[in-house]
Amino acid sequence: MCGIVTAISSRNVVPVLLEGLRKLEYRGYDSAGLAVLADGGLQRLRSAGRVADLAALADARHSAAPIGIAHTRWATHGVPSERNAHPHISGGLAVVHNGIIENFEAIKLALQARGYVFESDTDTEAIAHLIHSKLDAGADLFDAVRQSSCELTGAYAIGVVAESAPERLIVARSGAPLLLGVGEDGMYAASDTAALLQVTRKVIYLEDGDVAELRLGGYRIVRADGAPVEREIHLSSLSADAVELGQFRHYMQKEIFEQPQALANTLEIIAGGGSVNPQLFGARAAEVFAGVRRVLVLACGTSYHAGLVARYWLESVARVPCTVEIASEYRYRESVPDPDTLVVVISQSGETADTLAALKHAGALGMRRTLAICNVPESAIVREASLRFITRAGPEIGVASTKAFTTQLAALALLTLTLAKLAGRLPEADEARHLQNLRHLPVAVQKVLELEAEIERWAQRFAGKHHALFLGRGRHWPIAMEGALKLKEISYIHAEAYAAGELKHGPLALVDKDMPVIAVAPADELLEKLKSNLQEVRARGGELYVFADAGSEIPESEGVHILHMPEHYGMLSPVLHVIPLQLLSYHAALVKGTDVDKPRNLAKSVTVE
Structure with a gap:
């Protein structure tokens, strides 16, 4: 490289x-x-x-x-x-x-x-x-x-x-x-x-x-x-x-703010339609999807986190069992192949060596129902897969992925709805509601971006920290993982993410007044459980920074800082909740003076194992 x-x-x-x-x-x-x-x-x-x-x-x-x-x-x-x-x-x-x-x-x-x-x-x-x-x-x-x-x-x-x-x-x-x-x-x-x-x-x-x-x-x-x-x-x-950078200080900032347009471009494919169609994923999609009994997602880094979110969607909405594996690990272990598995590979560049090798390995095992979700139409991974969905994020220059991630989530949401419909598990009313939410997504993201000034003030407090914990539950646990990855990628602050229920099984030992804890707190079915986890943090003197939906009823107090999201967005809430975590990482890195677009030791397109 x-x-x-x-x-x-x-x-x-x-x-x-x-x-x-x-x-x-x-x-x-x-x-x-x-x-x-x-x-x-x-x-x-x-x-x-x-x-x-x-x-x-x-x-x-x-x-x-x-x-x-x-x-x-x-x-x-x-x-x-x-x-x-x-x-x-x-x-x-x-x-x-x-x-x-x-x-x-x-x-x-x-x-x-x-x-x-x-x-x-x-x-x-x-x-x-x-x-x-x-x-x-x-x-x-x-x-x-x-x-x-x-x-x-x-x-x-x-x-x-x-x-x-x-x-x-x-x-x-x-x-x-x-x-x-x-x-x-x-x-x-x-x-x-x-x-x-x-x-x-x-x-x-x-x-x-x-x-x-x-x-x-x-x-x-x-x-x-x-x-x-x-x-x-x-x-x-x-x-x-x-x-070109245009009015922005860094490519990462530019790409964070390009997300409403990137999502609109990616979702343009459903702009005028009243229903999802397998042909969104290629002319042979109906044939390839027919008889799919499970989904295997293979990806690395940020794309892996997108796959983890999709697992919750696929299993709860489409009722299709889903496994998500790190591509670099999958090809080097003995797995049990199933020809009725849909293998989904996710890559921004389409040239990620580990992901491409994992895709070829799956094919060699007889799993030839393959779908590439990628941002580059003529890339190696797209050419290798039998089906493709091209996200229209545009060029992503910053090493830390932002708009590629949210457009991957949009593609995976469409895949979820498509498989659910083919399986007879998507009533017309639910389909219409999901499609309307997807079409509204660019507007919803734009509203979240308007919180930048408040997030920037939070970032000032992170400059002197050496460690941070990120917490989430359910489909927002992978969003916590993505937030931790962003923070360490560009600010060099060591950050780890945990499913909040796991705190008492070890990570709670790390919590003290010098360990900021960032929590993703949507108003969903796991909110009350999450509140209990947050109380565990406060009882140990930990300082909380909570990204909460309106209606979450988490009061701000000494050591508990709350940023209220504009709206709750149900299944698509992970797309909205990752935006403030991107902005928090970006502004923390600015305060620390690191090279935001070209962080040390990292490469954008990882074309070696």
């Missing part, structure tokens, strides 16, 4: 490469570098800092060239440092790489035996030397990359330039995202469409095993065995404005 930009053009590509890297900064990284082919041959610049540092270095060196590759690195093999930063060089060629090469040690030993000297701790340097060895044996650059790709085990997206072939650059992918950009003045490739909007909206999504050669006059794509292949050119619906 984490970001690649390459370019061959009739103009100077250095500004294009640097701007592309800036657009990929949201993915998280610890170093940056570029390599270009200029009149003097191969020139490499690397920085163990931000893209801005690399840009300053390029300005100081007056770097200019018509062809080059660039990279932001998120450390996997080797500590963050200039020596481990990409590009890596072997002879007169340079390589950038996202992913992890699982057999790099064997490749490295074989290359060392042939006299190659390694200067970094990375697996990427093995790729560079491997390609060079193919060139040395007489292959041209394109075949050298293609042959080398056949020897790599693991995930990779690579870009290669060489002094021996200054008129072209080569890219290849398997398991890590990479797309081509077809511009008027040249050809480009990048990890993400956002990096290419500055030069083109015409993009080609490479498939696993594709190797592509880019020239000024065009491109060609082959499979790893050399067989030529055609890939469709897509016109990206994104605009350059969609990935």
